[in-house]
Amino acid sequence: MKLLNYTTTYFAVILIFLLGVWALIFYFEILDEIYDSMDDGLDNQKMLVIRQAKEDPSILSKNAFEDGNYIITPTTAQHSRGFTDAYRDTLMFMENEDEYEPVRLLESVFQQNGQYYKIKVVTSMVEEDDLRKELFFSLIWLYLGLILTILVLNNVLHKKAWKPFYKLLHQLEKFSIEKDSKIKFEATKIEEFKLLNERVDRLLKKSVESYKSQKEFIENASHELQTPLAISINKLELMAENANLPPAQMEELGTVLHSLERLTRLNRSLLLLSRIENRQFEAKENIAWNDLIKQIITEFDDFAEHQQVKISLTEEAHIEHTGNKDLAGILVSNLLKNAIFHTPSGTAVEIKISAKGIEFINPGSAPLEKSKIFSRFKGGEKEDSTGLGLAISKAIVEKMNMDLTYNYTSQNHIFTIFF
């Protein structure tokens, strides 16, 4: 949920509650006030009628509400003793509404010329259901008005205030440490955002720095390993050449040499990987992929034959693409070698060049784990493999702005280069 919507939802819920409580209190307060002023009015009316009765005794015999809002009926002294004014709510038939409507009624007694009279004064009362209805609709309008105001405020004010935040967020989304992308911070007056920008900037600089130094470290370490490796291998080669060692020891020597050579290859692969990532191999030329693939297949002929694997090439398209030829060669040879290496003997590796891309297909019994195969040292578990071949391939396609995917369909491993 977006931050804006989140606060708006909260406001909406809180406002319903607040307005509800407020409306209840308001309703009872106003009702109380209305009764109060109605009762005062009735009292006043009563006094006016009594005063008028003194001047015009004929009204003393008015015993129906027909043309006025009072009636006077004679009563006894006994009845009127101890009588106090009483206000009551009652119903009365209203001609205009054609129904019984609630009215407020004041009952009182008075004495004139020794005779006791009872007086009832009425006034039409506020219709509570109407009042409630009116209040309810007013509240709805008020509520909608408030929500609308909040929405407008959020969209105008908040959006403006949060702009640096969203801008930062947007850039962080696209940020990639490998691509050395830069983040441009928006100037802001808001202290929290200033702090956020500062911290993010510092964090990123630190990450980029350690990423760079890690890359450099790998490259430097690999470089430093070259000379001692060369010395060891060469010394052993000379030793194997000169000394007349017994066969068993010669074989031991061979094992050591083999391991050292493996270490050399591993070291070279690491170096290659960091070189690709360190943006070397900048030279670009037009690559005829079909020719390149044919050339590399020739180089792998003997290797494939030894593994008893056939290589077949299907050309459905001719692909030309600008890029670094060294990298392209390494990419193709890595994928081809990988396919030959991992395919059971007696089967075939198929390379298919189509408009879609270049596919390397080889049979295999179970799918590989997609998330891991392109990671360093995670791919093949086969002995004698550096575990870097596919990581290098991935780095190359990224460098060359292409794509490399892995799929497993109908018992086949398929690696595809997309252009």
Added chain:
Amino acid sequence: MATFETMKILIVEDEKDMRQNMQTTLEKENFLIEPVATYKEAMSKIGVYDYDCILLDIGLPDGNGLAILKTLKEKGYSDSVIIVSAKDSIDDKVYGLELGADDYLPKPFHMAELNARVKAVLRRRKLEGNNLLEVANVTININNHQVNVDGESMELNRKEFDVLFYLCTNQNRLVSKSALAEHVWGDYIDQTDNFDFIYSQIKNLRKKLCDKNAELEIKAVYGIGYKLLVP
């Protein structure tokens, strides 16, 4: 026949063990070796003597090997130069070759490869016109890839020729399988860890040599590699 005897080679390399290995391996080929460890020594040597070949390390403690190369070329010396570098960077390689180096050999390398590269450079520079390599009763024509045994031609495919030529260049010496694979099967195969596939090529080659009664023997050396024995 091409002969490399009495050819003088200057090795400029600051790592003592590395220098010694190179010296030992090249002395076996009867070259005259002059080893130096620093930029200063190297500069004073090239000022006084002519060398047929200079093996030049780029990263020297007191200067850059490429500066030595520059000086050589500026003064118009004709010494062949092979850059030997632990950096194996494309920029260095391109720059070195642009400056006039004859070859670029990244460390680590096999002794057999060093030997082959030095001989190739010397052959190009010093033995113009003579492109025949004679080993026992076998004659190898480097230019047209023709091999004759006792004057009779022998059919070899490209890889068989390359293997034979490489082994002959390193005759009586141990050539490891990986050195052979990297040299013959090229840049892309060197990431392969299993070089057993070389065996079938060697087998074919042996058979062809035997059929023609060549006086060469390719001997397997205990899982390490091969040795071409000349009686």
